[in-house]
Amino acid sequence: MSNTVTPWEVKGKIDYDKLIEQFGTQKIDEPLIKEISDLTGGKLHTMLRRGIFFSHRDLNLILKDYSDGKNFFLYTGRAPSLGMHIGHLIPFVFTKWLQDVFKVNVYIEVTDDEKFMRNPDYSLDQTMQWSIENILDIIAVGFDPDRTFIFQDTEYIKNMYPVSIKIAKKLNFSEVRATFGFDNSSNIGIIFYPALQIAPTMFEKRRCLIPAGIDQDPYWRLQRDIAESLGYYKAAQIHSKFLPPLTGPEGKMSSSSPESAIYLSDDPKTVRKKIMKYAFSGGQATAELQRKLGADLSVDVPYQWLYYFFEEDDEKIKKIGEEYSTGRILTGEIKEYLADKLNKFLEEHRSRREEAKELIKEFKYEGKLAKEMWSKTIV
Amino acid sequence: MSNTVTPWEVKGKIDYDKLIEQFGTQKIDEPLIKEISDLTGGKLHTMLRRGIFFSHRDLNLILKDYSDGKNFFLYTGRAPSLGMHIGHLIPFVFTKWLQDVFKVNVYIEVTDDEKFMRNPDYSLDQTMQWSIENILDIIAVGFDPDRTFIFQDTEYIKNMYPVSIKIAKKLNFSEVRATFGFDNSSNIGIIFYPALQIAPTMFEKRRCLIPAGIDQDPYWRLQRDIAESLGYYKAAQIHSKFLPPLTGPEGKMSSSSPESAIYLSDDPKTVRKKIMKYAFSGGQATAELQRKLGADLSVDVPYQWLYYFFEEDDEKIKKIGEEYSTGRILTGEIKEYLADKLNKFLEEHRSRREEAKELIKEFKYEGKLAKEMWSKTIV
Numbered sequence: 001m002s003n004t005v006t007p008w009e010v011k012g013k014i015d016y017d018k019l020i021e022q023f024g025t026q027k028i029d030e031p032l033i034k035e036i037s038d039l040t041g042g043k044l045h046t047m048l049r050r051g052i053f054f055s056h057r058d059l060n061l062i063l064k065d066y067s068d069g070k071n072f073f074l075y076t077g078r079a080p081s082l083g084m085h086i087g088h089l090i091p092f093v094f095t096k097w098l099q100d101v102f103k104v105n106v107y108i109e110v111t112d113d114e115k116f117m118r119n120p121d122y123s124l125d126q127t128m129q130w131s132i133e134n135i136l137d138i139i140a141v142g143f144d145p146d147r148t149f150i151f152q153d154t155e156y157i158k159n160m161y162p163v164s165i166k167i168a169k170k171l172n173f174s175e176v177r178a179t180f181g182f183d184n185s186s187n188i189g190i191i192f193y194p195a196l197q198i199a200p201t202m203f204e205k206r207r208c209l210i211p212a213g214i215d216q217d218p219y220w221r222l223q224r225d226i227a228e229s230l231g232y233y234k235a236a237q238i239h240s241k242f243l244p245p246l247t248g249p250e251g252k253m254s255s256s257s258p259e260s261a262i263y264l265s266d267d268p269k270t271v272r273k274k275i276m277k278y279a280f281s282g283g284q285a286t287a288e289l290q291r292k293l294g295a296d297l298s299v300d301v302p303y304q305w306l307y308y309f310f311e312e313d314d315e316k317i318k319k320i321g322e323e324y325s326t327g328r329i330l331t332g333e334i335k336e337y338l339a340d341k342l343n344k345f346l347e348e349h350r351s352r353r354e355e356a357k358e359l360i361k362e363f364k365y366e367g368k369l370a371k372e373m374w375s376k377t378i379v
Numbered sequence: 380m381s382n383t384v385t386p387w388e389v390k391g392k393i394d395y396d397k398l399i400e401q402f403g404t405q406k407i408d409e410p411l412i413k414e415i416s417d418l419t420g421g422k423l424h425t426m427l428r429r430g431i432f433f434s435h436r437d438l439n440l441i442l443k444d445y446s447d448g449k450n451f452f453l454y455t456g457r458a459p460s461l462g463m464h465i466g467h468l469i470p471f472v473f474t475k476w477l478q479d480v481f482k483v484n485v486y487i488e489v490t491d492d493e494k495f496m497r498n499p500d501y502s503l504d505q506t507m508q509w510s511i512e513n514i515l516d517i518i519a520v521g522f523d524p525d526r527t528f529i530f531q532d533t534e535y536i537k538n539m540y541p542v543s544i545k546i547a548k549k550l551n552f553s554e555v556r557a558t559f560g561f562d563n564s565s566n567i568g569i570i571f572y573p574a575l576q577i578a579p580t581m582f583e584k585r586r587c588l589i590p591a592g593i594d595q596d597p598y599w600r601l602q603r604d605i606a607e608s609l610g611y612y613k614a615a616q617i618h619s620k621f622l623p624p625l626t627g628p629e630g631k632m633s634s635s636s637p638e639s640a641i642y643l644s645d646d647p648k649t650v651r652k653k654i655m656k657y658a659f660s661g662g663q664a665t666a667e668l669q670r671k672l673g674a675d676l677s678v679d680v681p682y683q684w685l686y687y688f689f690e691e692d693d694e695k696i697k698k699i700g701e702e703y704s705t706g707r708i709l710t711g712e713i714k715e716y717l718a719d720k721l722n723k724f725l726e727e728h729r730s731r732r733e734e735a736k737e738l739i740k741e742f743k744y745e746g747k748l749a750k751e752m753w754s755k756t757i758v
Contacts, residue, residue: 162503168567170566173552173562194567
């Protein structure tokens with residue numbers, strides 16, 4: 001079984017237990033889940049209950065700081081793109097839930113600079129425009145406008161430049177090269193960028209928790225190497241598995257193959273068509289065989305999307321799993337079910353996205369946290 | 380004859396004609412000097428008349444743009460340090476003169492970020508503090524507060540970040556490594572810095588003229604490689620020779636050996652003592668020999684300082700040269716003369732430096748050009 005998980009490439013079938021071992025992270029085990037449940041009054045997000053968020057670093061310390069009243073903050077980000085797909089939402093949906101239950105600040109870095117410098121074909125005007133579009137999708141997830149600061153690097157650079165150059169001074173080319181996949185032909189802007197990615201972990205003198213795909217972990221190891229020498233905490237992380245691409249159970253969704261993903265802007269017809277046509281099925285080739293043998297849930301993408309994201313009802317997903325794996329449900333039926341769920345989700349999302357246009361000023365400049373952030377320099 | 384002239388090291392006896400050949404720059408010849416004289420109504424700064432500014436790139440194009448009414452602008456800078464010495468003033472004094480005669484804008488970049496990132500021992504607080512101190516010395520040179528913008532990188536970063544990352548995207552690690560003397564152990568902040576050094580050459584859509592020591596030329600070659608692809612002009616330059624260190628005619632003054640330099644803060648007694656004790660003399664070992672053989676002006680530091688900088692009167696310097704080289708003046712006399720000149724210069728400088736404390740706001744934020752610069756983003 002061959003697979004690759006690096007921050008810039010995810011391919012093959014992933015053995016997540018092995019990844020925990022390889023990366024040296026901690027498994028989110030039953031006692032830890034119970035601790036979260038105790039602290040949140042019994043609330044547990046689907047993505048925790050079902051183990052989509054499955055690995056961590058220092059999550060136990062985050063919970064301890066929360067219990068002790070020291071509190072913590074959340075940080076996530078987005079490299080802006082022309083359109084966001086369903087997979088991009090996972091860290092935001094989960095971060096929003098963490099904010100809801102713990103009532104903590106969230107910082108969301110939108111890296112218009114990085115996206116521009118990383119891609120020869122993109123202009124800065126483009127990546128700045130995409131930032132605004134993506135921010136609307138992020139706001140639509142439902143963050144608290146007074147506890148969330150969404151910023152574009154090109155706009156907030158002055159306030160975070162001092163801490164960024166302190167970080168930069170601690171990291172040399174050899175160190176970032178391996179982690180970020182740079183070489184001598186990498187441009188000098190993208191080489192500096194890791195400092196700007198690390199900077200928000202130092203926006204408060206509290207512990208920072210980063211919800212992200214497990215593939216992002218190597219980036220944060222650099223932060224953990226230097227944070228304490230700058231008087232800050234090592235960033236804690238909570239890692240997710242990958243929502244499989246529509247087209248098959250391996251790798252992760254990619255913007256370069258549009259049939260592998262459902263975009264937040266896809267209309268109901270497109271969604272249905274993509275699922276019917278491309279969604280990789282674990283069901284059998286004929287209805288007859290399916291009724292006899294049932295589906296292989298471990299490779300069935302529609303089932304996994306429901307399990308990971310769109311069917312939050314534990315009873316229902318259990319029933320679907322049983323009936324589908326034993327052949328009582330056919331592939332077409334589960335695809336229809338997913339298409340309905342997805343279209344309902346997207347319809348609601350787009351309605352909140354419309355409302356977000358009125359809220360963007362709050363998140364970027366005028367909300368309680370945003371105002372505070374614009375009034376200070378991070379050193 | 381062994382010598383080295385790179386942006387980070389100047390040592391040995393320098394053959395300036397050879398340097399023009401090596402660097403591929405142009406000599407400032409008589410016709411060019413005449414052209415300047417014609418444009419300035421016959422005014423020529425000592426440093427031009429005496430060939431301290433001796434080499435250039437595209438100065439002819441600058442003069443043409445000036446004649447055509449397209450105009451040009453000046454750019455120079457300073458890596459802040461605990462104290463500035465006499466040698467540091469040369470580009471500023473000459474830039475100020477160019478501003479006076481051509482009535483053009485001057486941009487002065489104070490690289491508090493670079494100085495911090497370049498030196499393991501310095502804190503950002505220190506380099507920011509030194510910036511303010513150095514800016515006072517720069518203002519004391521006499522720039523026009525409405526045509527001059529002095530800025531610290533950490534303060535102005537947001538306004539120049541877009542153009543800086545466009546520059547950064549055009550330069551890869553291999554390209555800057557050789558020019559700036561980086562290697563794999565260089566930190567990622569200092570690797571990005573060349574983009575910030577180049578950015579001010581694009582503050583206007585006009586040709587930029589940079590007065591600087593010839594050792595800085597390699598930096599600007601990078602700018603010239605990429606400027607046109609970004610829609611800007613190749614930076615023109617006017618290069619100076621080095622004011623020799625007090626202690627001998629080779630290399631350049633260094634802050635790491637305080638006896639090699641006169642600091643702007645040195646009191647009259649210290650100045651006199653340093654000159655008497657350390658100034659390298661081309662005179663003979665005894666008064667008797669000096670009267671008989673005369674001094675070797677080509678290695679005599681007090682004479683060269685007078686020639687380069689402190690004796691602006693052409694008749695007087697000619698007379699001093701003749702009398703000293705033929706033995707009618709003794710070493711002690713010329714040292715006394717220099718000490719008097721220097722102390723007078725420093726006294727006036729420090730008085731203007733006091734006045735600069737009232738002016739610093741104009742140059743950084745409130746003068747005509749400063750205001751304009753703060754109101755725009757360079758893209």
